[in-house]
Amino acid sequence: MINLTLDxxxxxxxxxxxxxxxxxxxxxxxxxxSEEIATLEKKAEMLRREIxxxxxxWQRVQIARHPRRPTTLDYISLIFDEFxxxxxxxxxxxxxxxxxxxxxxxxxxxxxxxxxxxxxxKENLARNFGMPxxxxxxxxxxxxxxAEKFHRPVVSFVDVVGAYPGVEAEERGQGQIxxxxxxxxxxxxxxxxxxxxxxxxSGGALAIxxxxxxxxxxxxxxxxxxxxxxxxxxxxxxxxxxxxxxVLKLTAPDMKRLGIVDEVLPEPLGAAHKDREGMARIxxxxxxxxxxxxxxxxxxxxxxxxxxxxxxxxxFTVREAAQEEFAEAASAGGDVLRAAGPAGPxxxxxx
Amino acid sequence: xxxxxxxxxxxxxxxTVKPTSIQTEQPDGLWSKCTRCGQLTYTRELAxxxxxxxxxxxxxxxxxxxxxxxxxxEGSFVEFDSGLVSADPIEFPGYAAKLERTRQATGLxxxxxxxxxxxxxxxxxIGVMDFSFIGASMGSVVGEKVARLFxxxxxxxxxxxxxxASGGARMQEGVLSLMQxxxxxxxxxxxxxxxxxxxxxxTNPTTAGVLASFASLGDIIIAxxxxxxxxxxxxxxxxxxxxxxPPGFQSAEFVLEHGMIDMxxxxxxxxxxxxxxxxxxxxxxxxx
Numbered sequence: 345m346i347n348l349t350l351d352x353x354x355x356x357x358x359x360x361x362x363x364x365x366x367x368x369x370x371x372x373x374x375x376x377x378s379e380e381i382a383t384l385e386k387k388a389e390m391l392r393r394e395i396x397x398x399x400x401x402w403q404r405v406q407i408a409r410h411p412r413r414p415t416t417l418d419y420i421s422l423i424f425d426e427f428x429x430x431x432x433x434x435x436x437x438x439x440x441x442x443x444x445x446x447x448x449x450x451x452x453x454x455x456x457x458x459x460x461x462x463x464x465x466k467e468n469l470a471r472n473f474g475m476p477x478x479x480x481x482x483x484x485x486x487x488x489x490x491a492e493k494f495h496r497p498v499v500s501f502v503d504v505v506g507a508y509p510g511v512e513a514e515e516r517g518q519g520q521i522x523x524x525x526x527x528x529x530x531x532x533x534x535x536x537x538x539x540x541x542x543x544x545x546s547g548g549a550l551a552i553x554x555x556x557x558x559x560x561x562x563x564x565x566x567x568x569x570x571x572x573x574x575x576x577x578x579x580x581x582x583x584x585x586x587x588x589x590x591v592l593k594l595t596a597p598d599m600k601r602l603g604i605v606d607e608v609l610p611e612p613l614g615a616a617h618k619d620r621e622g623m624a625r626i627x628x629x630x631x632x633x634x635x636x637x638x639x640x641x642x643x644x645x646x647x648x649x650x651x652x653x654x655x656x657x658x659x660f661t662v663r664e665a666a667q668e669e670f671a672e673a674a675s676a677g678g679d680v681l682r683a684a685g686p687a688g689p690x691x692x693x694x695x
Numbered sequence: 696x697x698x699x700x701x702x703x704x705x706x707x708x709x710x711t712v713k714p715t716s717i718q719t720e721q722p723d724g725l726w727s728k729c730t731r732c733g734q735l736t737y738t739r740e741l742a743x744x745x746x747x748x749x750x751x752x753x754x755x756x757x758x759x760x761x762x763x764x765x766x767x768x769e770g771s772f773v774e775f776d777s778g779l780v781s782a783d784p785i786e787f788p789g790y791a792a793k794l795e796r797t798r799q800a801t802g803l804x805x806x807x808x809x810x811x812x813x814x815x816x817x818x819x820x821i822g823v824m825d826f827s828f829i830g831a832s833m834g835s836v837v838g839e840k841v842a843r844l845f846x847x848x849x850x851x852x853x854x855x856x857x858x859x860a861s862g863g864a865r866m867q868e869g870v871l872s873l874m875q876x877x878x879x880x881x882x883x884x885x886x887x888x889x890x891x892x893x894x895x896x897x898t899n900p901t902t903a904g905v906l907a908s909f910a911s912l913g914d915i916i917i918a919x920x921x922x923x924x925x926x927x928x929x930x931x932x933x934x935x936x937x938x939x940x941p942p943g944f945q946s947a948e949f950v951l952e953h954g955m956i957d958m959x960x961x962x963x964x965x966x967x968x969x970x971x972x973x974x975x976x977x978x979x980x981x982x983x
Contacts, residue, residue: 519907523907527883547903592866657838680745
């Protein structure tokens with residue numbers, strides 16, 4: 345059985361259970377307890393606010409991974425008037441971890457792509473837990489190119505722990521396809537709106553995560569490495585993921601601050617899975633706003649803007665260049681010992 | 696250094712010699728031991744063979760300076776953007792100190808050296824990644840220097856040769872390092888649109904975020920023999936599939952067989968191969 349209650353929600357769930365018991369009791373015995381119930385409900389409401397207004401990064405990661413978190417297909421059915429799913433990469437196979445097709449967003453034809461997690465164990469096996477193989481990314485790119493051809497905006501939903509780490513994925517060029525997708529999407533001559541709905545796991549997310557406008561749900565995360573992976577490298581202890589989530593700066597507010605996403609979409613109280621319709625409405629509004637704004641921009645300018653947007657990401661300092669020593673070593677002709685580098689041949693290991 | 700007689704005392708079954716430092720594989724003694732086959736070679740001789748084992752053909756890692764020295768025509772190198780140094784944008788624990796230590800130990804400012812030079816007389820924009828600098832991981836500076844190199848090559852219409860090596864994106868810069876994949880790949884797209892040649896050379900090891908960005912976007916992709924080339928680390932794959940990986944998995948030979956690269960070129964043939972490719976792409980009838 346999947347545990348649907350997150351640890352930090354337990355006090356709230358217990359309180360809700362007590363309210364329910366009181367209600368049952370009052371009904372059975374026909375005693376009026378409405379005052380007590382109202383007090384407890386008020387208390388529960390306050391507790392809920394207190395918990396959800398003060399979520400730690402790790403708690404947000406847990407929410408992003410919640411088994412009841414709406415998936416791409418859930419959002420598609422709630423947001424679009426019509427959706428015609430299209431399949432296959434035209435090269436190897438149809439990857440269930442990526443879905444896509446043509447949809448109507450309040451009358452606007454759009455192409456939709458997204459990673460798709462399963463909603464239960466059986467679905468998860470078919471969807472490979474939402475972890476795409478190269479053919480999945482190739483399918484997404486095929487649909488995006490089709491969107492470009494027919495001048496349709498692209499909406500991309502990202503919720504992926506990472507590209508699938510398997511033997512066949514490597515054999516079929518996981519690294520190659522991610523690079524190719526990023527390169528092609530960076531110059532796609534139609535507007536692209538990306539919505540990070542849950543997990544934004546590294547290169548596997550970036551492969552469909554480049555766009556003109558990035559929207560991110562309040563409790564989604566976006567990271568170069570999973571908190572578990574980071575903890576394993578940093579402290580040789582994957583169980584310290586909670587601390588790693590703090591240091592990685594992976595929350596939606598962090599992304600806004602770092603200039604990676606344009607807009608953080610607020611989630612209903614208690615997170616997206618507590619009110620799917622409400623969440624979908626918020627996303628839909630933001631999509632319509634973004635697309636109406638971007639559709640007015642000529643494709644050539646869009647591509648220029650997209651490049652400029654990616655080009656400015658990064659922080660560094662500029663020092664006075666002083667590396668004659670290096671230049672000299674590098675010009676040592678064919679002599680590798682003389683050219684070992686400024687540190688000399690005894691350069692020490694650093695990792 | 697233990698006395699000779701002590702080597703055979705106690706429980707120690709093997710004599711440890713430390714002729715090469717483990718990560719950089721830089722010979723630092725009179726004799727060098729091959730990382731793969733264990734062959735001991737007189738270091739001078741190994742250097743003469745461009746740090747390739749005479750016995751098994753293992754290609755030792757080269758420093759950026761060594762690579763430039765054996766690739767470019769003597770005296771032709773001019774470095775770009777050497778003053779770009781990493782900040783600590785997300786105040787990651789221990790990162791600032793690690794950067795400082797690494798700079799001291801390697802004498803490098805960052806994990807990639809970029810510049811221009813000539814190969815067999817043909818001008819190139821060249822980038823070389825150095826694994827001894829935090830595993831040649833890509834943070835903001837690596838991304839910026841690579842993007843600037845591609846942009847310069849696009850403007851001047853000069854071919855790019857990139858010697859790649861990397862453990863992936865630099866975790867210590869968080870999502871900013873992830874986004875360098877997008878920045879460098881987008882810069883590749885523009886170079887490609889300008890019709891300028893880009894040759895990517897994958898050296899041991901080229902993995903993760905660097906493989907999944909500019910390293911895989913060359914018009915021509917070359918690898919050195921035996922180089923580890925893969926997206927996901929082998930330990931992670933083994934944990935996922937709960938099986939031992941087949942020998943040779945993610946080697947240069949493996950990715951060649953699976954159609955991911957154009958060719959494997961031995962170190963001693965690299966310069967002339969690059970020169971031939973540059974010659975075949977020389978612009979004879981430049982328009983405008």
